Amino acid sequence: MKQVAEIFSQGEEIVCGQTVDSNAAWLSQQLVELGFTLKRHTAVGDNLEDLIALFTEIAGRADCCICTGGLGPTIDDLTAEAVSIASGQPLQFDAQVFAEIQEYYARRNRAMPEANRKQAMLPQSAVRIDNAYGTAPGFALQFKRCWFVFLPGVPSEMKQMFTALVRLQLLQRFPLQPDCLVTLRSIGIGESAIQQCLDGIQLPEGVQLGFRAAPDEVQTKLLFPGDFPESNKQACVADVAERIGAYVFAMDGLHEQQGDLLDVVAAAMSAKRCSLALMETASQGLLAAKCLGHKWLARVEVNLDWGRNTGAWSGQAVADDLQPIARVWAEQLKAREQTDFALVQLYSGSAEDYSDKDKTIVLYNALATPSGVVSTQLNAHGPLKHKQNQAALLALDLLRRYLQNKCL
Amino acid sequence: MKQVAEIFSQGEEIVCGQTVDSNAAWLSQQLVELGFTLKRHTAVGDNLEDLIALFTEIAGRADCCICTGGLGPTIDDLTAEAVSIASGQPLQFDAQVFAEIQEYYARRNRAMPEANRKQAMLPQSAVRIDNAYGTAPGFALQFKRCWFVFLPGVPSEMKQMFTALVRLQLLQRFPLQPDCLVTLRSIGIGESAIQQCLDGIQLPEGVQLGFRAAPDEVQTKLLFPGDFPESNKQACVADVAERIGAYVFAMDGLHEQQGDLLDVVAAAMSAKRCSLALMETASQGLLAAKCLGHKWLARVEVNLDWGRNTGAWSGQAVADDLQPIARVWAEQLKAREQTDFALVQLYSGSAEDYSDKDKTIVLYNALATPSGVVSTQLNAHGPLKHKQNQAALLALDLLRRYLQNKCL
Known part of the structure; x- marks a missing residue:
């Protein structure tokens, strides 16, 4: 009862x-x-x-x-x-x-x-x-x-x-038997794409699967009955996590809470005593603002000219792919600032595309690391503030993937 | 009824x-x-x-x-x-x-x-x-x-x-008589300080006074009965606004909505075709991030070294008052960037003070304008993120006061 x-x-x-x-x-x-x-x-x-x-x-x-x-x-x-x-x-x-x-x-x-x-x-x-x-x-x-x-x-x-x-x-x-909730926290992948990853999965009886799209992440929730065997639970969670892949940045409910994306990055950066130089364009200072209080952030540049002078990138044939530029700039920034990492964010799309909730902008992130450069190309959708937040988080997520050894 | x-x-x-x-x-x-x-x-x-x-x-x-x-x-x-x-x-x-x-x-x-x-x-x-x-x-x-x-x-x-x-x-x-709500929106002053400003005020019968502390502003609300005479209403609102003073940045419910602090600043900057250069310390990019999409923001510097190298300002006798430094830097920034305005934000207080919700940091803002430099010295309290947001808003508010001719 x-x-x-x-x-x-x-x-x-x-x-x-x-x-x-x-x-x-x-x-x-x-x-x-x-x-x-x-x-x-x-x-x-x-x-x-x-x-x-x-x-x-x-x-x-x-x-x-x-x-x-x-x-x-x-x-x-x-x-x-x-x-x-x-x-x-x-x-x-x-x-x-x-x-x-x-x-x-x-x-x-x-x-x-x-x-x-x-x-x-x-x-x-x-x-x-x-x-x-x-x-x-x-x-x-x-x-x-x-x-x-x-x-x-x-x-x-x-x-x-x-x-x-x-x-x-x-x-x-109260005579309660708490269920055990395990939450897989992911970024860079939508709810319906996660559902596709999990298509055809056979969950053990009594285990409920749910999803929640939060502003900064998508959560995949597995609710286990209170008396569910621990080892089966671990195996089930591992199976789901593997199917979703490198998008998963943290899992709550198995061991200690790992926190949000910034918490995960901050813990690794502090543990490894690394430093980061950052150049923001699309997020215009928001990523630096999120990192307030973290000493591993050593240098920030907010480049306002990028979006203004290059609003036409997407319309011209100048550069279909901005990844090469982002990669070179990241290496230069790392050399100039003498940090362990340098993260450069560029984007294509005009100011009008950025403001229009029905238009997409393309984000190009490059991370210079002690062992070379890694980079991503990703889309951001939705209203202005949503795109800006995505731009900040997806840049940070490239660093997270490198720190978790999940770069392709 | x-x-x-x-x-x-x-x-x-x-x-x-x-x-x-x-x-x-x-x-x-x-x-x-x-x-x-x-x-x-x-x-x-x-x-x-x-x-x-x-x-x-x-x-x-x-x-x-x-x-x-x-x-x-x-x-x-x-x-x-x-x-x-x-x-x-x-x-x-x-x-x-x-x-x-x-x-x-x-x-x-x-x-x-x-x-x-x-x-x-x-x-x-x-x-x-x-x-x-x-x-x-x-x-x-x-x-x-x-x-x-x-x-x-x-x-x-x-x-x-x-x-x-x-x-x-x-x-x-329904036999409804809609009330008329006038909201005075202010920043830089707390709810209890506003109550003190209004101490002893004689409001006309039937007019209700209320307050609401939102994250980015404090609202003073005057609720007038639907049949309240228009001219008396104007006089009553003007009286309340004058008692609160230059902290009021907008009034809703009398004419058209003026929006939040950024909306008010943006409307004036666009109308006057002015440009702004900005140096952030305490807010670490948050003010720039808030201004996304506004072309009057011409240049942003996020100075991470200020807080780190000068965390001891407050403990040492080096500078009791950072206003002179902020004022000189604002003039230099304006000259360097050739903008109409340059806004420089400094603060005193260590990283520990900043993170401690029970400690206060002091914010020093200076604005170089076409007609000289104006500056403020203000406190920020509360948890880290709250102080950061206050730092961003109070810097922006100095520009708002100048644009509204409300600088002392």
Whole structure:
């Protein structure tokens, strides 16, 4: 029997549409992975009657509800009061919560506003959930059928508290058998092309295959039942990864998380103590901006003239293939800057092609390495900002492939 | 008496968190502007019983509900069936809907799958809503207290149908008096500082004041009743804008939309046919990346050495104030590149300060103009990426202030 869970979000800014409720989606994914059946999302504004009615409804039909928002110090933060009235549990002063709020302000050399005292008032049976990054503590309590967990609406605080504390509490409280999700993260290949790679594959019974196109990558998801044998799982994942090929830059869910494309590149560059010089055209500084804080990036040139003076490349017969130019420039850049690697990005296509979401531009990346030059030629589609992001990521991906020994 | 509205979203992908429900926020904004009071958002999956229960609930408590999703041809698209059962109205074949679906396929030279026949079955009293961009028609009907409007879940189709058809139908059906929302968009000043600027202001009766901190700006919102006199409105907005001062870069809701900070700068730079040379340190290419597609950006330098060699600036007595250096460099850059403007961004603070979300870095921007140099000294707080974005925007904002004649 699966446990039924709901998500509840409080706030006028959500109900009136000023804020898109991304917390609900994030929490739902977490609960699905834990093994809950997700039934409903609800959002209401800062109205005491609406809140009381809603908590009472949910208390009768769900086993677990994660609630975000309404824990702040101002008069429109009504969650604790509404829960107290709905469940008939009086609010009590929690000395430890109060001490933590005082400490939060003390660390910042600021006086605690009197209004924050309110955040230390929790319903009688509430279990406190510490908030390491803000003043609003969370809490949890049983009300009729449902275990309610209340977290702040600020996404960074909510996610930190869920990951560090709530997740484990839920696993201890509920008889859950979490499925095991393995995610193969790829770049440079679309969802339908991946589906073709996997055409005809025989997955073991009970294993579910899914796909998700995120802005920076495509994810292939394999969901294994909690009791699936480990060695069979490894073999199944290896089979899928091999079929997709060098596009896969990371796998999550088998060992430790490897992070996104930049994390993967950064880990290898730091481990090998390598340095990179970079010349951007199509991405116009975006790749350098993404690398902020990474010391292996030694030199950046943003070449604005390339696109302007050569917007006609694609229309003229000057150069069908810009790879030779990119390769020579990469070698020159590496020699000039005396770095271990030099990455040069060129593109063909006019400014109009770049801006037109229905037109394609061609990206030419060349990477000069200690053992010669490697290069790629790839297309970027879609609106301007999407093409720009693809240009930055696909240049970085050439370096990733070299570092992972996956260059053809 | 305000009309109460709700938003309902159907789909497993929403309830399980694979898709963030941005439709709900968009529709809420539209309804608020029309004059509805938004009370609740709900999302459920593709389950007939859950859908019937929910439609019955909403029918008893709301005057209007906009529903998205569940109108497709597949077996998990259950909306029409659920509404039919809940309201006791049998499904009927709508010949015109069927003809339109057939035509959709005919235009694309594709055979209509038999499954699509289902989309022509609408509850008895339903009013059809044409879909110019897809096969799923929408429909609307009265069920108890509530006027339900059903639209497809695909955002582009939903928005087109709402804007072209539903909006007007709602204005005709409900006694609405749309409020008038004026938004003052500012940068470089926090929400609480704006509140202090407005301390003691006497707003006319019925005018509501609100704030919203977006990633790239802080918005001050003035909501005027629909029948508020125009000249008083202008005076009230002018008073608020003057109190906030030069931080305001745009005002929406009075005349045409001016867009975000970059839009405002780009419009002025293009109109005056000016060019800009830019040197970035703290934002490391992010400002150049934001300016993609704008030809007035003539030259970009990303200076990585600044932060590395001078991480100790803040610790040493070398330079308490980097403004003189930034000003000289801006003049030199302008002379070298022969542009109308040259913008130089420097900062003090070590790499550790930059990465530490609890530490502050100081940004020094200097702009060389045809009539001399102007400069600012500002703080950036928060996590790395937030500081980087602030650094890019605050540099751009110096140019905006000069272009709007708001430099001190």
